[in-house]
Amino acid sequence: MKLGRSLTDLATEIDRQAKAKQDYVASTTKLKAVPGLDPKATDLVIEDIGWFPLRDLALTQIGERTGIPTKYLRRMQDEAPELLADNINHWFHETPERRMVRTLDGTVRAFLSDKYQRIDNFDVANVVLPVLHDIPGLRILSTEVTEHRLYIKAATSALTRELKSRRVGDLVEAGVMISNSEVGLGAVTVSPFALFLTCLNGAVREGGKRWNHIGRHAAVTENPYLLISDETKAADDRAQLLMVRDTLKSALNAEMFDRWLDKVQGTTGRRLEGDVGKAVEVLANSLSLTKDEQSSVLRHLIEGGDLSQYGLFNAVTRTAEDSASYDRATELETLGGRVIELNPSEWRELAIAA
DSSP: OOOBBBBHHHHHHHHHHHHHHEEEEGGGEEEEEOOOTTTTEEEEETTTTTTBBBBBHHHHHHHHHHTTOHHHHHHHHHHHHHHHHHHHHHHHSOOOOEEEEEEETTTEEEETTTTTOOHHHHHHHHHHHHHTSSTTTTEEEEEEEEEEEEEEEEEEHHHHHHOSSOOOOOOOEEEEEEHHHHSSOOOOEEEEEEEETTTTEEOOSSSSEEOBBSSSSOOBBBBSBBBBBBBHHHHHHHHHHHHHHHHHHHHHHHHHHHHHHHHHHTTOOOOSOHHHHHHHHHHHHHHHHHHHHHHHHHHHHHHOOOOOOHEEEEEEEHHHGGGOOOHHHHHHHHHHHHTOOOOOHHHHHHHTTO
């Protein structure tokens, strides 16, 4: 499992971001794209407010909203930044609408609907951490706040089972992962998690619950653009955050954990019968792995010496640790969970690959 920040560092960073962010709602007729000072950069001017460099995600979201194909957007970004700005500005005025512009550290990090409900990382952490603290035997395994998401992963020694495999036996702890995106890339999510103590691989299990960031049209202050304060919006968030809190303990349900481990146990006896390299290639295509990730999975599979469905699962979750990106590492832990859920025909395709 990929390690991130300490809990203290996480708290420091999300508190800093909470103070450094600012959100605006404006008609696109009040927005203007301009070539940035840096080569290939595009900036956004909010009338009467200021000039903000666009982060890559925000530019992508603008392209999606204005109907500019991604491939063409990237070409203009690389070769014709003035043409890109002209394209954006044309559609901003041709099809005007109100949009939420989320800024952090003087840059635009997201371009979203004015109905986007701002459930922020600071609020999520304040709700879930006290609940986690009160769960017997629970410890925080890994936390991170990336440009795109917040993650908190934890497991409890109070819910531990043994899995019989080719090794002497794997001890597995039940856990939970909480994630959130402030920039439109995901709902507040509580997912069951599992920590394999022999290898310290983590896996996101099936059965998570999501709360989408969809609310009422955003209200503004007397300033025609500035959004209402976090204190004012807190009541709107409270109901969802209470549901998040109540779901945390159910994610550590012993019966659900046992059922999932029964599935995992069943994978230990399903062997790869064909070409191992071809099987990993088929799996990589199914899971949309990169070439480097495919190579990593194959290496870990061979080093582990367990050419079974369970061995493939371990190879995928172990590859998460190799990823430079914490976001991608977590995706790989989720994809590892998908290996456990392969239906018989999907597994058969892998098992006899040649």
